[in-house]
Amino acid sequence: xxxxxxxxxxxxxxxxxxxxxxxxxxxxxxxxxxxxxxxxxxxxxxxxxxxxxxxxxxxxxxxxxxxxxxxxxxxxxxxxxxxxxxxxxxxxxxxxxxxxxxxxxxxxxxxxxxxxxxxxxxxxxxxxxxxxxxxxxxxxxxxxxxxxxxxxxxxxxxxxxxxxxxxxxxxxxxxxxxxxxxxxxxxxxxxxxxxxxxxxxxxxxxxxxxxxxxxxxxxxxxxxxxxxxxxxxxxxxxxxxxxxxxxxxxxxxxxxxxxxxxxxxxxxxxxxxxxxxxxxxxxxxxxxxxxxx
Numbered sequence: 001x002x003x004x005x006x007x008x009x010x011x012x013x014x015x016x017x018x019x020x021x022x023x024x025x026x027x028x029x030x031x032x033x034x035x036x037x038x039x040x041x042x043x044x045x046x047x048x049x050x051x052x053x054x055x056x057x058x059x060x061x062x063x064x065x066x067x068x069x070x071x072x073x074x075x076x077x078x079x080x081x082x083x084x085x086x087x088x089x090x091x092x093x094x095x096x097x098x099x100x101x102x103x104x105x106x107x108x109x110x111x112x113x114x115x116x117x118x119x120x121x122x123x124x125x126x127x128x129x130x131x132x133x134x135x136x137x138x139x140x141x142x143x144x145x146x147x148x149x150x151x152x153x154x155x156x157x158x159x160x161x162x163x164x165x166x167x168x169x170x171x172x173x174x175x176x177x178x179x180x181x182x183x184x185x186x187x188x189x190x191x192x193x194x195x196x197x198x199x200x201x202x203x204x205x206x207x208x209x210x211x212x213x214x215x216x217x218x219x220x221x222x223x224x225x226x227x228x229x230x231x232x233x234x235x236x237x238x239x240x241x242x243x244x245x246x247x248x249x250x251x252x253x254x255x256x257x258x259x260x261x262x263x264x265x266x267x268x269x270x271x272x273x274x275x276x277x278x279x280x281x282x283x284x285x286x287x288x289x290x291x292x293x
Contacts, residue, residue, distance in 0.1 A: 002059040004285060007047060008108060008277035009065040010034060011082040011135035014046055015274060018054070019282050021291065023118055029274065040085045044094055051099050061095055061103040062285035064111035064277035066138070068154055071284070074105040077153060080160070082135050082175075104285045109138030109156070110147050111280030112236050115272050117145055118283035129230035129265070131158070132276075133217070133237035136169040141228060163219050172217040174239045181209055192239045200245060214246070218253035225254075225263055236270030243269040 001020055008015040014034055018027040032050065035042040051061065067079035067086055074092020095103040106114075113130035128142040139156035141148045149155050159169035170176055174192045181190045184205065199206040221233065240246060251267055258264060270276050286292045 003057060004060045004062055004282055005051065005054050005058050006062045006278035006281050006285075007050075007064065008111070008274070008281065009043060009047070009063065010108065011036070011066055014043065014050075015278065016050055016054070017275075017278060018058075019278070021286065023279055023282060025275065029278075034083075036084060038084065041083055043083070043086065044089060044091070047091075048094065048098050051095065051101075055099050055101060058099075058101050060285050060289070061099065061101050062278070062281035063091055063095075063103060063105040064108045064281035064284075065091065065105060066108050066136070068152075068157065069105055069107040069110075070153060071104070071106050071288075074103060080136065102289070104281075104288045106281060106284040107138070107140070107153070108132065108277045109140040110149075111278075111284060112270065112272075112276040113140035113142050113147070113234070113280065114283045115276040115278070115280030116234060116270060117142060118279055119272060126231040127228065128232045128234060129224060129228055130234045130236065130270075131221075132270075133172065133174055133235065133240055135173065135175050137173050137220070139224070141230070158220065158224065161220060161223065163216065163223075168220045172213060172220060174237060177210070177213050177239070180213075181206065184209060196239065196242050196245065200242075211249075214249050214253055215257075218250060218257055221250075221254060222257045225258065225265055229263075230265050232266045232268055234268050234270055236276055238274065240269055241273060 004019050006019055012034055014032045015029055017025050017029045019025050032046050067076040070077045076086050076089045079086035091105045092103045109132050112132050130140045132138045137159040139158035141156055161168040163171055181195050182188055199210050272279055
């Protein structure tokens, strides 16, 4: 049985686990905090340390990562302010040199979309817009199972899309929500999970804050619907696991903001949870190696 070590590298955490070629997870998901300073990151140090401990009898290393990824070279072409000094990181070259194991790298939101596709949760035909909401906001677009990547792999970098003079992710990411909630309640310890618990527990101020956040999130979705006309929108990221809370509110906000309901798309939620990036990274690896079409 072939084994692959899969990573999902984000601005908050680095997740990893081993999978077989069919996409079945063989080990528990483990997490390391993403170590950052104001001017630098320690991502490759962390990843290489993990590989040294996990590389026995591996057939490949598959990486899902934040940032604009040159998937041919396996390096970061551009990374924004959420991960300092990440631009130019040669992930594939460093890993292959250190481990002598084949490595392939793809953008995290592209991987999330591919993961849903590989697991059979997304139909092979049609058009699918995938968003992950977390430290920032990322996007991916699948048409008939194929990624649209644009010139220089920079398509769907929607976190930088302008909404009312602000970056989209400054208004509608989970980190933006947490920042605003802590400021509103003069706290420093609130997390996305705690915000949801308080809103669902009846905290009206928290519910109002989430209402504004949902409207901001929806404003970006409306613009993307007008441009891409997707059949399906898949929303992922830890906070979107609260499907029962968000689905009716986002659907109502879309109908309120769209010029006509005829533009609407089917809103769904990621089913793979925090595994989506790793499963998609595996699918990308297998595709690059000619193991799947």
